[in-house]
Amino acid sequence: MRLPRFDYLGPDTLDEALDLLATHREEAKILAGGTDLLVRMKKGLLTPKFLISLKALNELSYIKKENDCIKIGARTSIADIIASDLIQKQARALSQACEKIGAVTIQHYRGTIGGNILQNNRCHHYNQSDFHRSGRQACHKDGGKICYARDASDRCNSTCQSDGATALMALGAKIVLASKGHERTVDLANFYTTDGIMPFAIESYELLKEIIVPAEGGSSAYQRLAYRSAIDYPIVCAGVLLKLSASQKNIIDDARIVVGAMSRSPLFLAREASSLKGKKLTDTEAFKKAADASMNSAAAFAVHNVGATLEYRCVMVSEMVFRALKSAAQDAKA
Amino acid sequence: MDKIDISLNINDKPFEVRVAPNDTLLEVLRDQLDLTGSKESCGEGVCGSCTVHMDDKPVRSCLTLALEAQGCNIKTVEGLANGDDLSDLQQSFIDHGAVQCGFCTPGMLMSADALLKSNPSPNEETTRKALSGNICRCTGYAKIVEAVCHAANPHDRCPDCKTDNNSGE
Incomplete structure (x- = not known):
């Protein structure tokens, strides 16, 4: 498969990259x-005029601890994150994801x-070849007015299948978006529009620069369900964070549950x-209840568009959340 | 969208090529340099038959722009053997019957070679994980995993598979 034609731009510094982005924007x-x-691009879903490569921007590749936060450069490779002891110990869900x-x-x-966050x-x-898509009317995401995943839907129901984003949201991560002469920090949980066509609240002149993961203690876990163990997207995934009470080590003080791919x-x-x-770490009954409640809430959003039947995926939400909670609790006890 | 002159370092030899921005490394290797060991199959990073090393790390050449490969040490399957001397891994593939139609073999070899560099005697589980990004449509995985696990046992007779090796002769 050939790539469509484009011009390649290779900035040497972040400022140069932001300059180019400010000039070319949507293109x-x-x-x-x-x-x-x-x-x-190979499937013809996207035909940008310019590609701005981050190859030379080593300044965006780092993992470091500052105060109570882990800061990760946006260009840090997945391999570096897996290899990082710091992330393994203090942001386990991200490492697992x-x-x-x-x-x-x-x-x-x-x-x-x-x-991975911006996939x-x-x-x-929608994610089909040009040939496949040419055989019928365009869907919302392809510039048309139809949704093949949900009848009569007035908007795009495409699914966010990022492993990293689900784990990071559970960890309460923030992201730093840079543009020429400006920077803003957004809570990852507020970074999403409710529109499947353009799912991220990022401007065309902005660049994801850094991810800030709070590391104030607590234990986290990530679980996912996919057809295959490799080269596959999750069809259900869950990230959780459990924070323990300072006085009583076996009591949960605060919790976060995030369900992905739904x-x-x-x-x-x-x-x-x-x-x-206020629940105990050993209270699996409470975990089960929270997991079932998560399933009920997530089921309202789900659409049959990423494989496996909808019923199966919904039931598995409960299982994934339950397993993640159990794993996080076990990690906290250890 | 003009073509650009670049130099690529492939199998420790410098090559001067003229590429378009939308040429992938795989296209340059196969179409311009006649290094047709790396195969194109899915073209979207799923099957692994185009795997090459960039700075000793396995990557998909079908999802790497030729322009982005500048300044890296690229190694293709042609660079594994030393002249006519096959590498231990390649010999092991032959000894263990790990080649069927052979289309996935270059990718398998490159993924396995990268694994063996970091872990000279991997167990079955590690091997399977390292090869999880490569698909063999003949489904000859068992032999391939065996070949990689036993690549450290040089040449003709591997003690663990002796009976297998002898049975065919």
């Missing part, structure tokens, strides 16, 4: 690892964490998680 796309972008991304030989050395939403009806963005389920406050 340009950022190329980091290329494992998502180039595939979409990165291990599941793609396969060692595809994503881990080329793929980046920034690219575009997917749908069985909607246009990872779903942050605050109400379901709050039911765990």
Whole structure:
């Protein structure tokens, strides 16, 4: 498969990259690892005029601890994150999620964490070849007015299948978006629009620069369900964070539950998680209840568009959340 | 969208090529340099038959722009053997019957070679994980995993598979 034609721009510094982005805006796309972008370009889903490569921008590749935060450069490769002791110990869910991304030989050395967060939403009806799509009317995401995944839907229901984003949202991560002469920090949970066509609240002149993961203690876990263990996207995934009470080490003080691959963005389920406050780490009954509640909430968003039947995926939400909670609790006890 | 002159370092030899921005490394290797060991199959990073090393790390050449490969040490399957002397891994593939139609073999060899560099005697589980990004449509995985696990046992007779090796002769 040939790539469509484009002009290649290779800035040497972040400022140069932001300059180019400010000039070309919608016509340009950022190329980091290329494992998502180039595939979409080959399928004709995207035909940018310019690609701005981050190859020379080593300044965006780092993992460091500052105060109570872990700061990760957006161009840090998936392999570096898996290899990091710091992330393994203090942001376990992220480490677990990165291990599941793609396969060692595809994503881990080329793929980046920034690219994983910004990987575009997917749908069985949209992520197809030019030929396949040419046989019928365009869907919302393809510029038309039809949704093949949900009858009579007035909007795109594509699914966010990012492993990294689900884990990071559970960890309460923030992201730094840079543009020429300006920078803003956004809570990852507020980074999503409810529109599957353009799922991210990022401007065309902005670049994802850094991910800030709070590391104030607590234990986290990530679980996912996919057809295959490698080179596959999750069809259900869950990330959880349990924070323990300072006085009593076996009591949950605060919890976060995030369910991924069920909607246009990872779903942050605050109400379901709050039911765990004050519960014991050994209280699997409470975990089960929170997991079932998560399933009920997530089911309202799900659309049959990423494989497996909807009923199965919904039931598995409960299982994935339950397993993640159990794993996080076990980690906290250890 | 002009073509650009670049130099690529492939199998420790410098090559001067003229590439378009949208040429992938795989296209340059196969179409311009006649290094047709790396295969194109899916073209979207799923099957692994185009795997090459960039700075000793396995990557998909079908998802790597030729322009981005500048300044890296690229190694293709042609660079594994030393002249007519096959590498231990290649010999092991032959000894263990790990080649069927052979289309996935270059990719398998490159992924396995990268694994063996970091872990000279991997167990079955590690090997399977390292090769999880490569697909063999003949489904001859068992032999391939065996070949990689036993690549450290040089040449003709591997003690673990002795009966297998002898049975065919």
